[in-house]
Amino acid sequence: MDDMLRRISSAVIEGEKDDTGQMAQDAIDGGCSAEAILYQGLMPGMDHVSKEFKTGRMFVPEVMRSARAMLNAMAVIKPQMVKDGVQMVGKVLLGTVRGDMHDIGKNLVGMMCEGAGFEIRDLGSDVAPEAFVAAVNTYAPDVVGMSALLTTTMRTMADTIKAMEEAGVRDQVKIMIGGAPVTQAFADRIGADGYAADAAAAADKARELIAAG
Numbered sequence: 363m364d365d366m367l368r369r370i371s372s373a374v375i376e377g378e379k380d381d382t383g384q385m386a387q388d389a390i391d392g393g394c395s396a397e398a399i400l401y402q403g404l405m406p407g408m409d410h411v412s413k414e415f416k417t418g419r420m421f422v423p424e425v426m427r428s429a430r431a432m433l434n435a436m437a438v439i440k441p442q443m444v445k446d447g448v449q450m451v452g453k454v455l456l457g458t459v460r461g462d463m464h465d466i467g468k469n470l471v472g473m474m475c476e477g478a479g480f481e482i483r484d485l486g487s488d489v490a491p492e493a494f495v496a497a498v499n500t501y502a503p504d505v506v507g508m509s510a511l512l513t514t515t516m517r518t519m520a521d522t523i524k525a526m527e528e529a530g531v532r533d534q535v536k537i538m539i540g541g542a543p544v545t546q547a548f549a550d551r552i553g554a555d556g557y558a559a560d561a562a563a564a565a566d567k568a569r570e571l572i573a574a575g
Contacts, residue, residue, distance in 0.1 A: 366394060367403040370435065374407030374477075377427030379434050386435040396442035400479065404432050408477030412562040422470070425561070429473030436476060450481040452572045455503035455535075457485035457494060459518040464511035467541065470561040471507060478565040480505075491518065491525035498531045505568045508554075510541040519544075520552040536571035540564055 366389045373382045389399050411428045414420035420428075454475050458468050465487045472482045483501050485493060494506065506526075510516045519539050526532040538556040539549050540563075549557035556571055558564035 366392065367398065370399060370403035371407035371410070374404060374428050374431045374435070375410050377424060377431050379427060379431040382431045383434040383438050386438040390439065390442060396439040396446055397448045399435065399439050400443070400448070404435055404477065405479055408432055408474065411477075412474060412565060415560070415562045426470065426473070429470065429477060432477045433473060451479035451569065452481070452504040453483065453501065454480045454505045454507055454568055455483045455485065455494070455497055455501060456507045456509070457489035457497075458487035458509045458511075459515050459522060460488055460490045461518060462510050462512050462515040463487045464509070464541075467511065467561065468507075468509040471509070471540070471558075471564040474561040474565040475507075475568055478569060480565075480568060491522040494522050495525050495529045495531060498526065498535055499529075503535055504572050505536045505538060507564065507568070508537065508539045510539070510544060513543045516541075516543060516548065519554070523553050536574075538564065538567050538571060 370382065370385050370389065373385055386399055390396065411420060411425055415425050456468055456472050458465050472484050476482050483503065485497055498506065508519050508522060510519060523532065523537060536555040538558055539554045540558045544557065546557045556567045558567045
């Protein structure tokens with residue numbers, strides 16, 4: 363069984379998206395738990411991808427292939443995880459803020475976070491502050507991730523945090539922000555809990571924020 367989990371990790375690293383779903387199913391049919399597939403197969407593979415991405419040895423297209431390979435396997439094991447009551451690391455709510463339609467970076471953050479063991483709820487792009495507030499009330503996430511690629515939409519991040527404060531839900535979540543024009547200084551200025559420069563860093567930051575409580 364250890365060999366099967368190693369092969370699943372390798373398939374994720376190599377981005378073999380057409381194979382991972384079947385490999386996950388074969389592992390379940392062979393008596394492997396969904397929890398083991400996630401924590402001993404998929405997550406180690408995505409951890410390796412994350413490290414390679416940070417050091418510049420893997421690039422966005424390769425990371426996207428690996429993430430899709432991981433998601434194909436996740437689609438197979440999720441029903442079994444629910445049945446077994448497997449707990450994810452936490453819940454992350456994502457969205458590109460109002461006025462901004464860019465979503466590639468945000469989508470990659472979602473994939474990397476899911477590969478790190480998070481349950482993801484993606485609100486899409488052009489998300490209004492009140493929509494973030496409603497989603498926090500509905501889904502009770504641990505972390506809210508906001509993305510902006512335009513300097514003109516960065517201010518909406520501050521508006522969203524203010525809307526959460528006014529709705530009384532700000533203290534229920536950790537907020538991390540990112541996007542090409544976003545900086546740590548901006549995150550500090552608007553009262554966000556964290557900033558991530560890229561998708562790999564976002565997954566790490568989400569884990570850090572949850573661990574910090």
